Amino acid sequence: MHFDSFSDFIAMGGHAFYVWWAYGITFTLLFTLTVVSVRRKKSLLKEIAKRAQHEDKLKQMRKDKKTNESKT
Amino acid sequence: MNPRRKKRLTIISIIFVGFAAVVGLVLYSLSQNINLFYTPHEIIGGKEDTGLKPVVGQRLRIGGMVKKGSLTKNNENLEVSFIVFDATHEVTVTYEGLLPDLFREGQGIVANGVLAEGNVIVATEVLAKHDENYVAPEIAEAMKKQHQKAEKAKTSY
Amino acid sequence: MSSLLRAHQLTCIREDRVLFDELSFTVNAGDLIQIEGANGAGKTSLLRLLAGLSLPYEGEVRYQEQAITKCREDFYQDLTFIGHLAGVKGELTAIENLSFSLSLQQDNTDNIDNAIERVSLSGFEDSYASHLSAGQNRRIALARLWQSTSKIWILDEPFTAIDKAGVAQLEQLFLDHIAHGGAIVFTSHQELQIANQSAQRINLEDLI
Amino acid sequence: MWKWLHPYAKPERSYQLASTLLPWFAISSIVLLVIGAVWGLAFAPAELYQKEYYRIIYIHVPSATLSMSVYMAMATAVLISMVWQLKLADAAAAAMAPIGATLTATALITGAIWGAPSWGTSWVWDARLTSYLILLFLYLGVIALHNAFEDKALASRAAGILTLVGVVNIPIIKYSVEWWNTLHQTATISKLSAPSMSSEMLWPLLTNILAFALMIGALTLIRFKNEVLARNAMRPWVRELAAKVGDK
Amino acid sequence: MSAPQSLSYRQLFWQVMHRDLKVAVHNKGDILNPLIFLVIVITLFPLGVGPETNLLTRIAPGIIWVAALLSALLSLERLFKNDYSDGSLEQMLLSPQPLFIMVLAKISAHWLLTGLPIILIAPLLALMLHMEPLAYPALMITLALGTPVLSLIGAIGVALTVGLKKGGVLLSLLILPLYIPVLIFATAAIEAAALNMPYSGHIAIISALLVLALTLSPFAVSAALRVSTN
Incomplete structure (x- = not known):
């Protein structure tokens, strides 16, 4: 361990501002990117499911139409 | 010649000639040494190939090492002056303001300013140039000792 | 075959x-x-x-x-392809339009008056396409079919x-x-x- | 090589492969990131001149070098997709762009924060910094092109052209510090035999680079999976996956 | 049916360029507007920063180049937009002739209509901004070498965005970063010239950029056009 105490560690020899800002921004950005990427999968699958349902409905409607036509 | 082969041949020759020309031009420009800053040698002696010297009143950027023991501070205001040197020449730089943290004698700096009479540069901005070496203090200490030992060993002969 | x-x-x-x-x-x-x-x-x-x-x-x-x-x-x-858009420039005359598209296609530009005549544009050769009607613009585009040497249309x-x-x-x-x-x-x-x-x-x- | 690769060129197989690889990358990168951060922040010695704030190097250097590697990887993927018409390579390229952009932004920001105390300025318009800023803009342009086209395949081809044009910038960034007298220092670990760094500082730096690389791998896998899903939305296997989520 | 007439590349180049110039003569506004824009931007500067001669002398190269860059951006859209919307771009893509020659011809026409006027008017603008007399040759050389680069690089961006409805903002995002090197080396060259220092190194770099753009851009543009007309 390079630092003598925890407060020394936080103080970073008087340059706490620079060091912690740099680390903070970096990890915030990377973390945000990760969260966004992971969430995207769920929303994507939901979108696809919705579209699939929509298409099924259309197909069903077309089929109904055809059977009606053949009846008359 | 069929059109396909004609086209291919044209493309290949264009690309070849183009890249050769680019490489040639870049090499030429590098030989011209478009420095983003002057060295003290160039301020006093002029650029190597052309001998052109900057004129008094010219805005320029200078880069070099701060000479050990040359830093003088004016206690009343923040005015400092120091000598910047390279392998052959040295010039004086004066500056008013706070120096960057890394600024110390023996370190490299870059300064923006105006050339005044007598090869003095009145700087408006002083930046410390760090080199690619990173040394832990203990190691530096140890190296110094090693060095001293070696010196001693030399002198004892 | x-x-x-x-x-x-x-x-x-x-x-x-x-x-x-x-x-x-x-x-x-x-x-x-x-x-x-x-x-x-x-x-x-x-x-x-x-x-x-x-x-x-x-x-x-x-x-x-x-x-x-x-x-x-x-x-x-x-191949000769004529799409939805006629590819006719309003700023050029009928004949300029036709000869340009023919030479792009490497088709024959010698007998160009004949093609103009075939699409009933005689007399409009030197009118700017922007002054002509939609149908006439379409005809300028189609005129090149009469000169076409390509097999597939x-x-x-x-x-x-x-x-x-x-x-x-x-x-x-x-x-x-x-x-x-x-x-x-x-x-x-x-x-x-x-x-x-x-x-x-x-x-x-x-x-x- | 092509024959061996062929089964993996099927979207479903590659999706599964990405899924099995992902946990390994994710876990190892998290572990190494924690080790690297603690080692760099708390255990590595202070630097002779820069004291404690040189510790920014442990995030600045990994983001900077790897953002360029990501660009080259992206360009390679584009090239593969163009030569062999491999759609999965497009998905990989699209997955990498935002990661590269984030890393480039991080490198620029940490560089600016580091420059303030050490050089005395956060920003200078010299060759290294400017060409690196252009890299960020290139990434943003690629991302914008990916989003501008409705059709994913089309978007990939458009973005691919810009990616390849931008490759010109990479050697300029890399050699700018040697070609011109810039304020930025030259590379620290360019020569592996004798790095210009004490070994107690070098090891945590290498650990961090490895950690970042693994993290980039994990992120690429996550985003690659998304891209594969989006590009194969009409396939039955994607529909099945979607149906499972929809039911919940 | 007679045998197809094959054009040489040179004939093709002239034909396409000639056609573009003819079309442009009919739309005089397209040529004049960017030029008027350039002049207005340059006259705004002394009004904005104050007519102090020393200051203007110092920033003149930068102002002229930034203005030239923006006016190039303004004029770029018409490079392919009209051809795209009336279908003649499609016809070019379907020609058995190599597309990159036609693209190069169109870019050349664009430069003749927008780049050349800037070069011709530049000495006047430099005079308005009290530019250092020593720097005039450098200004002319950098503009002569640099404005074609603007057209060539710009064409890539336009080709990529021509099919998009909101291509304008995207175009500037794609192109302006690629313009930065030209801007930097051009202004650096003019500044060096103003101080009576050699600037052949800068000129060599701008020339390298020009050759690189000339080599790569026609192919990149061709590929981009095939994508965006899809």
Whole structure:
């Protein structure tokens, strides 16, 4: 361990501002990117499911139409 | 010649000639040494190939090492002056303001300013140039000792 | 005899909608093929795929049994495509427009007056296209068919804005072209005589 | 090589492969990131001149070098997709762009924060910094092109052209510090035999670079999976996956 | 039917360029507007920063170049937009002739209509901004070498965005970063010239950029056009 105490560690020899800002921004950005990427999968699958349902409905409607036509 | 082969041949020759020309031009420009800053040698002696010297009143950027023991501070205001040197020449730089943290004698700096009479540069901005070496203090200490030992060993002969 | 143009298992998807799936057909010399389907069925998309203007999602188009992406120069030498947009510049005269598009296509520009006459534009040669009507603009674009040396014609709605006499002339030209070993793929909303007589039809709606 | 690769060129197989690889990358990168951060921040010695704030190097250097590697990887993927018409390579390229952009932004920001105390300025318009800023803009342009086109395949081809044009910038960034007298120092670990760094500082730096690389791998896998899903939305296997989510 | 007439590449180039110039003559506004924009931007500067001669002398190269860059951006859209919307671009893509020659011809026409006027008017603008007399040759050389680069690189961006409805903002995002090197080396060269220092190194770099753009851009543009007309 390079630092003598925890407060020394936080103080970073008087340059706490620079060091912690740099680390903070970096990890915030990377973390945000990760969260966004992971969430995207769920929303994507939901979108696809919705579209699939929509298409099924259309197909069903077309089929109904055809059977009606053949009846008359 | 069929059109396909004609086209291919044209493309290949264009690309070849183009890249050769680019490489040639870049090499030429590098030989011209478009420095983003002057060295003290160039301020006093002029650029190597052309001998052109900057004129008094010219805005320029200078880069070099701060000479050990040359830093003088004016206690009343923040005015400092120091000598910047390279392998052959040295010039004086004066500056008013706070120096960057890394600024110390023996370190490299870059300064923006105006050339005044007598090869003095009145700087408006002083930046410390760090080199690619990173040394832990203990190691530096140890190296110094090693060095001293070696010196001693030399002198004892 | 090998086919001129072959669609091999073409799949086309626009905005996640499947327009057609694994569509295959061949175009031989002497063929007149009409593509049918309602608006939005993918007629234009199919023609653009055949011309190599857009890439299919899957499958490929082959010119003389070779993928068209691998032999663009040869294929385009042998193709005349007239799309929705006429490709006529309003700032140029009728004759300038025609001679430019002919030379792009490496077609004959010698007998250009003849072509102008055929599309009933005599007297308008030196008028700017922007001063002419929509039908006349269309005729400028079509005029190049009379000069064309290419075998394959792909025409998107060639009869739009053309009057009756013009349609008849064009139909005659179609028949001449296929009689000379050419092939035509086209779309049209109009009821055509030749379509009933000698055209094969591909209906995109039946495919889904 | 092509024959061996072929089964993986199927979207479903590659999706599964990405799914099995992902946990390994994710876990190892998290572990190494924690080790690297603690080692760099707390255990590595202070630097002779820069004291404690040189510790920014442990995030600045990994983001900077790897953002360029990501660009080259992206360009390679584009090239593969163009030569072999491999759609999965497009998905990979699209997955990498936002990661590269984030890393480039991080490198620029940490560089600016580091420059303030050490050089005396956060920003200078010299060759290294400017060419690196252009890299960020290139990434943003690629991302914008990916989003501008409705059709994913089309978007990939458009973005691919810009990616390849931008490759010109990479050697300029890399050699700018040697070609011109810039304020930025030259590379620290360019020569592996004799790095210009004490070994107690070098090891945590290498650990961090490895950690960042693994993290980039994990992120690429996550985003690659998304891209594969989006590009194969009409496939039955994607529909099945979607149906499972929809039911919940 | 007679045998197809094959054009040589040179004929093709002239034909396409000639056509573009003819079309442009009819739309005089397209040529004049960017030029007027350039002049207005340059006259705004002395009004904005104050007419102090020393200051203007110092920033003149930068102002002229930034203005030239923006006016190039303004004029770029018409490079392919009209051809795209009336279908003649499609016809070019379907020609058996190599597309990159036609693209190069169109870019050349664009430069003749927008780049050349800037070069011709530049001495006047420099005079308005009290530019150092020593720097005039450098200004002319950098503009002569640099404005074609602007057209060549710009064409890539336009080709990529021509099919998009909201291509304008995207175009500037794609292109302006690629313009930065030209701007930097051009202004550096003019500044060096103003101080009576050699600037052949800068000129060599701008020339390298020009050759690189000339080599790569026609192919990149051709590929981009095939994508965006899809």
